């Protein structure tokens with residue numbers, strides 16, 4: 001794609017363990033790269049090193065040389081790592097090989113792997129590939145294997161590796177004292193000409209790489225990886241790399257409901273008040289009263305006081321509370337029918353002022369505890385209709401349906 005260029009360099013190292021992938025990472029400025037024979041678990045993982053101006057991705061060694069093994073999963077893992085680091089494109093593929101006439105199978109597998117890196121690239125991945133051969137003689141096994149794979153995968157008869165460069169490198173420090181390059185006491189310039197480099201002069205190795213990588217940064221292997229978040233689930237990656245599961249359909253709901261009454265609790269009397277005499281009415285009577293008439297006195301004198309005449313006297317009825325004599329008078333006090341308490345006084349019943357129901361009675365309304373809306377109104381939260389997960393945006397999908405990625 002002309003005009004496309006990455007601002008960042010991203011080098012991908014492919015090849016068997018022990019061919020210099022990790023050492024080369026340090027040449028490009030990677031800190032704490034593990035060099036030498038690392039354990040199986042370390043070589044199985046993909047490591048992304050920060051280097052000057054970009055990244056260096058160390059891929060798992062293809063140490064089992066099973067030609068037919070499918071490395072689709074590894075490619076995907078590399079892409080996912082790139083998305084995570086927000087790397088969009090690959091600038092250079094370094095293919096580390098060791099001359100070995102018996103290694104054709106593993107060369108083919110590695111070549112197929114490199115070819116598959118170009119899944120989203122319209123150009124030729126081999127234009128950005130450098131075959132790094134451990135040794136000081138170019139051996140065409142890897143190149144031939146790659147050419148075969150590239151022609152097959154691209155349905156082409158052209159030599160797709162015409163722009164693929166070679167770098168043969170032999171580490172001076174790994175040579176025996178009798179080796180001609182050690183005994184010869186050559187200058188570094190001369191040694192480098194023969195592909196012999198000193199580990200103590202990493203800047204020379206780097207300079208060679210830089211010249212071989214010319215043009216790669218301007219014309220990278222365009223993967224255009226982007227990192228986007230699905231609107232419906234937790235997936236955040238390049239849409240092409242997304243897992244096949246999302247949430248199918250959303251629905252709104254209220255997380256928790258409760259029964260309530262409407263209004264505030266107030267106290268009232270259930271009935272009106274009336275007039276009443278709180279005490280009893282004492283009925284009218286007659287009583288015998290001392291008779292002080294002259295005739296009565298005569299009787300007393302004659303009977304020597306044995307006979308004491310009396311006369312009846314009328315006593316009218318009255319209300320004990322107010323001494324009102326009228327039996328039919330309206331009461332002297334005002335009280336309520338419902339409870340008999342004085343008027344005015346605080347109510348004998350607690351009710352809700354809006355719905356009018358008794359305090360403590362069965363609720364007449366179901367509302368959401370969170371939003372306080374009626375439970376049959378549109379919910380205040382969203383969940384997946386299928387898995388009913390109430391936080392679907394942050395959870396993995398539950399069904400094989402397409403994601404909703406932003407464009």
Ligand SMILES: [Zn+2]
Pocket residue numbers: 246247248384385386387388389392397398399
């Ligand atoms: Zn779901």
Ligand SMILES: [Zn+2]
Pocket residue numbers: 253254255368369370371372373379380381
């Ligand atoms: Zn609600």
Ligand SMILES: [Zn+2]
Pocket residue numbers: 260261262352355356357363364365
């Ligand atoms: Zn109510």
Ligand SMILES: [Zn+2]
Pocket residue numbers: 276277278279319320321322323324331332333
């Ligand atoms: Zn009274």
Ligand SMILES: [Zn+2]
Pocket residue numbers: 268269270271336337338339340341347348349
């Ligand atoms: Zn009352």
Ligand SMILES: [Zn+2]
Pocket residue numbers: 230231232233234235245246247397402403404
């Ligand atoms: Zn999704």
